[in-house]
Amino acid sequence: MAQRVSYFEWMLQVLERAIKMDNLPYELYKVLSRPERVLTVSIPVRMDDGRLEVFEGYRVQYSSALGPYKGGIRFHPEVDLDTDKALALGMTLKNALNNLPYGGGKGAVKVDPKRLSKGELERLSRGYARAIAPLIGDQVDIPAPDVGTTPEIMAWMVDEYSRIRGYNVPGVFTAKPPELWGNPVREYSTGYGVVVAARAAAERYMGGLQGLRVSVHGFGNVGQYSALFAQRQGAKVVAVSDTSGTVYDPNGIDVELAMKVKAQTGKVINYPKGEKIYDPMASLFVDAEVLMPSAIENVITKDNASKVRAKLVVEGANGPTTPEAEAELYKRGSIVVPDISANAGGVVMSYLEWVENLQWYWWDEEETLKRLDAIMTSNVKRLIDRYESLKSTNPSATMRDAAFILALERVYRAMKARGWL
Secondary structure, eight states: OOOOOOOOHHHHHHHHHHHHTTTOOHHHHHHHSSOOOEEEEEEEEEOOSSSEEEEEEEEEEEEOTSSEEEEEEEETOOHHHHHHHHHHHHHHHHHHHOOOOOEEEEEEEEEEEEEEEOHHHHHHHHHHHHHHHHOTTTEEEEEEEEETTHHHHHHHHHHHHHHHHTTTOOOGGGGGGGGTOOGGGGGGGHHHHHHHHHHHHHHHHHHOOOEEEEEEEEEEEHHHHHHHHHHHOEEEEEEEEEETTEEEEEOOOOHHHHHHHHHEEEEEOGSSSEEEEEEEEGSSSSSSEEEEEOSSSSSSSHHHHHHOOOEEEEOOOOOOOOOOHHHHHHHHHEEOOHHHHHTTHHHHHHHHHHHHHHOOOOHHHHHHHHHHHHHHHHHHHHHHHHHHHHHHHHOOHHHHHHHHHHHHHHHHHHHHHHHHO
């Protein structure tokens, strides 16, 4: 049996393909195939029962060519350094693609946060912030939440970092609660951005998002708000899923009710209407024009891609589509809006929050949302234009190729200007 390609190896394959396709110097691949700095930390935590547990964590600072490192912190039991490097490379390209003044980074702790009490989680969060404090700062490396972390965790971390520095440093972490210099738009910014990307692509290829059937795989923060804003844009959400299973209703799901059920019971399968399918993967294969995979990586594979009916796949999660699956989808006439564009709403909003924090200034929610929408819309349209241009000379090109090329050109120009290449 062939060995499965890791997420990082896949990212490097796509990176190398884009560099060759755009005739960029191979030196660029040599530089970007490894991170600038990797920090591995041990975090001792006193548990509620008196035991001492030691957790392993990472902070990967991948590239600073375009500015401070920027990327989230993941708390997950299956995380490893290889995955963290892949995510940090992805953030490098995502920030470049979306014209943000950031390099790329990512952090992680190998832990199941659901198994910790609130006190244990706070002690772990503060311990991680202390461990990485020497290498971060509001002009150096600006973390944010990712899978398994929340604005509350960011509040603990920014407080711990500020204690170490001896003064408040709001801009060192983003996606904080509004009470601690955050912006309320950040809670739903990633999901909102997924819908902005879907809207732009649907307008180009499908006559608009209005009336299209949408399925959402993953009903955490990103999936919930993707579903909610898709519905508010006039689409019909016909399926949603989480680890408990899939709810399918061809007549349309009441997304706000599904969100309440999820909040109250922890399981979207308890939604009182529609058909219940006790398989989270079923949402990938229902009859819908638009699919928003918004859970984890590698859920659409070469083994199941043929069952995906959607003509437009908009990646709310990081890396949900494997290279083999993506090739199969394009052969069948589907288009994939890649994660580094589609789920960039969170980091775009983090940028807006960071700008506010550095100036000790705030925009209201309406103004913030207007800025987020304008930035995302402009960036996605630019990506689609580049994809169409690329496809005219290279029919096998994907929108991910175009995204990587746009990002890499910006990184290359910065490295060239600095004299690194």
